[in-house]
Amino acid sequence: MHSPSVAPPAVTPSVIVGSAIALIEERASTNRFDPTRGVTEAEITDLIRLATRAPTAYNLQNWRFIAVRSAERKAVLRALAYDQAKVTEAAVTIIVCGQRPDADRLPDRLRTFVDSGHMPVAMADAWTRSARAQYADPQTARDEAVRSASLGAATLMHAAAALGLASGPMVGFDAAGVARAFDLTEDEVPVMLLAVGHAAPGNWPQKPRRPVTELLTIA
Amino acid sequence: MHSPSVAPPAVTPSVIVGSAIALIEERASTNRFDPTRGVTEAEITDLIRLATRAPTAYNLQNWRFIAVRSAERKAVLRALAYDQAKVTEAAVTIIVCGQRPDADRLPDRLRTFVDSGHMPVAMADAWTRSARAQYADPQTARDEAVRSASLGAATLMHAAAALGLASGPMVGFDAAGVARAFDLTEDEVPVMLLAVGHAAPGNWPQKPRRPVTELLTIA
Numbered sequence: 354m355h356s357p358s359v360a361p362p363a364v365t366p367s368v369i370v371g372s373a374i375a376l377i378e379e380r381a382s383t384n385r386f387d388p389t390r391g392v393t394e395a396e397i398t399d400l401i402r403l404a405t406r407a408p409t410a411y412n413l414q415n416w417r418f419i420a421v422r423s424a425e426r427k428a429v430l431r432a433l434a435y436d437q438a439k440v441t442e443a444a445v446t447i448i449v450c451g452q453r454p455d456a457d458r459l460p461d462r463l464r465t466f467v468d469s470g471h472m473p474v475a476m477a478d479a480w481t482r483s484a485r486a487q488y489a490d491p492q493t494a495r496d497e498a499v500r501s502a503s504l505g506a507a508t509l510m511h512a513a514a515a516l517g518l519a520s521g522p523m524v525g526f527d528a529a530g531v532a533r534a535f536d537l538t539e540d541e542v543p544v545m546l547l548a549v550g551h552a553a554p555g556n557w558p559q560k561p562r563r564p565v566t567e568l569l570t571i572a
Numbered sequence: 573m574h575s576p577s578v579a580p581p582a583v584t585p586s587v588i589v590g591s592a593i594a595l596i597e598e599r600a601s602t603n604r605f606d607p608t609r610g611v612t613e614a615e616i617t618d619l620i621r622l623a624t625r626a627p628t629a630y631n632l633q634n635w636r637f638i639a640v641r642s643a644e645r646k647a648v649l650r651a652l653a654y655d656q657a658k659v660t661e662a663a664v665t666i667i668v669c670g671q672r673p674d675a676d677r678l679p680d681r682l683r684t685f686v687d688s689g690h691m692p693v694a695m696a697d698a699w700t701r702s703a704r705a706q707y708a709d710p711q712t713a714r715d716e717a718v719r720s721a722s723l724g725a726a727t728l729m730h731a732a733a734a735l736g737l738a739s740g741p742m743v744g745f746d747a748a749g750v751a752r753a754f755d756l757t758e759d760e761v762p763v764m765l766l767a768v769g770h771a772a773p774g775n776w777p778q779k780p781r782r783p784v785t786e787l788l789t790i791a
Contacts (some may be wrong), residue, residue, distance in 0.1 A: 364767070373591060373592045373730070373733070374622065374731070377730060377734065378625055392666045393615070401784050403593065405781050406596050410743045413640070416788070417788075418787060418790055420788065420789070421791045422790055423791060439731045455772070462782065465780040466780055471776050471777070496718050499715050499718045499719055500718055500722045500764070503718070503722030503723050503726070504726045506647060506723065507594060507626055507726035508726055508730070511698035512590070512593070512596055524716070525702075543748075544715075545719070557685075557691075558690070559625070560631045560685050561688075562633065563681065565617055565624070567592035568620070568633070569616070569617065569620045569638075571641055572638055572639065572640045572642060572645045572754065
C-alpha cells in the first residue's frame, strides 16, 4: 500500500500504529475556539493538501475548498449558518464543496498517471466513458459530489488533529445562500462547513457512540 | 479537543504528529489483495468501532456496516459489483450503508450524553425537533445518509491503514441489487463497498493529485 520510494519513518511501527489510532479515537467536534489565535496561509494550504489525499471515484477529485479567513467574509458566512459563533471564532471556516462530476475533465486528471506508465491510455479512455455514462443520472452525480466532499472533509478533520488543530463540522446552513455569496458554480454543492482553529476551554468531550454490536453485521 | 481522561501517549507529540500525517499522505486505494490472509472478527469489530468515531449531524450515527467475509456471500457481492476481483480476494468487503435520518431515534442516541450532564435535556429536545424539520425534505435526508456513511468510510480507511491493513473503495456496483441481496431497509443507502485486507504485490501507488492552488480559494 505504501510507495517504496517513501523514506521509512524514524519511529518503530508499533508507535506509528498507536498514535494514529489515538488520533481517530480522540478527535471530537469542537464548538468553542480561541478567537485570538489564527492559522497561516501555509497551514491552510497544508491542510487542504492533506485533505485531498482522500480517494475519489475514478480519481475525479471533484471538490473545491473555500477557506474563509477574513473578518468580513466570516461575518457573511456566519449569518448564513444560523449565527453559529464558531464560524467567526475559529481561525478559519472552510466551505467544503463537492462538484457534480464532469467526465470531460477526467483525461486531464489521469494524464500524469498515464504519462508515468502506471495506467494504460486505453484504460483512461474506458474510465472516462464509464464516468460519462454513470453520472448522466442527476441523483448519482449529486451523490458523488456529496461523497467526495465528505471523504475529503473527514480526512481534513484528521489532518487538522494531526497538526494540533481542532475542528467543528456544520451541516446546518443556508446552502443556496452560501452558493450565492461565495460564487459557487451550478455544479458545486456546499456539503459541509468546517471550522478549524485552536480550541478554547469548555468544549464537550466526544459524544457517546452506539455499541458496535448494534450497527455491525458479519455475513 | 482531547479528553483529559485519556492517558498521555508514550511518545513525544512531534512523533505523533509526524506519523499520523504520514498515514494520511501514504494511504492509497488498493486493488490487489492477498487472498490467503484473513482478518479476525475482533479486527473487524475494532475497525468499525474506530470508523464510528467519525462525526455525524446531531450525533445521529445513521449508519450500518455489513462485513462480508464468507466465501458464499462474497461471491454474491462480487457478482453485484461488476465482478471486481478485490471483493472476494480481500479478507473482508464492507458494505458501508447510510441511513435516512429518523429523528425519533435521536433522543435515545443523545440519552447518555444528557444523563452524564453534558447536554441539557431541553437542548436534546430542540435538536430532535430541528432534525425532524430538516430531514422532512427527501433530498436532504438522502444527502445526510451519503454524508454520514462517507465520513465513516474515510475514517475506516485511515483506521485500516493504522492497523496495517490495506483498503480499496468501490462505488461501481448495483445498489438496488446489493440492497435486496443483503436485506437493507427502505431507509438504507449502500454508499460504498470497501475491500479491506492484506495487500498483494503489484498495486499502483497513490494516483497523482491536482495542485492545491487549483482547488483552494482563501477568502
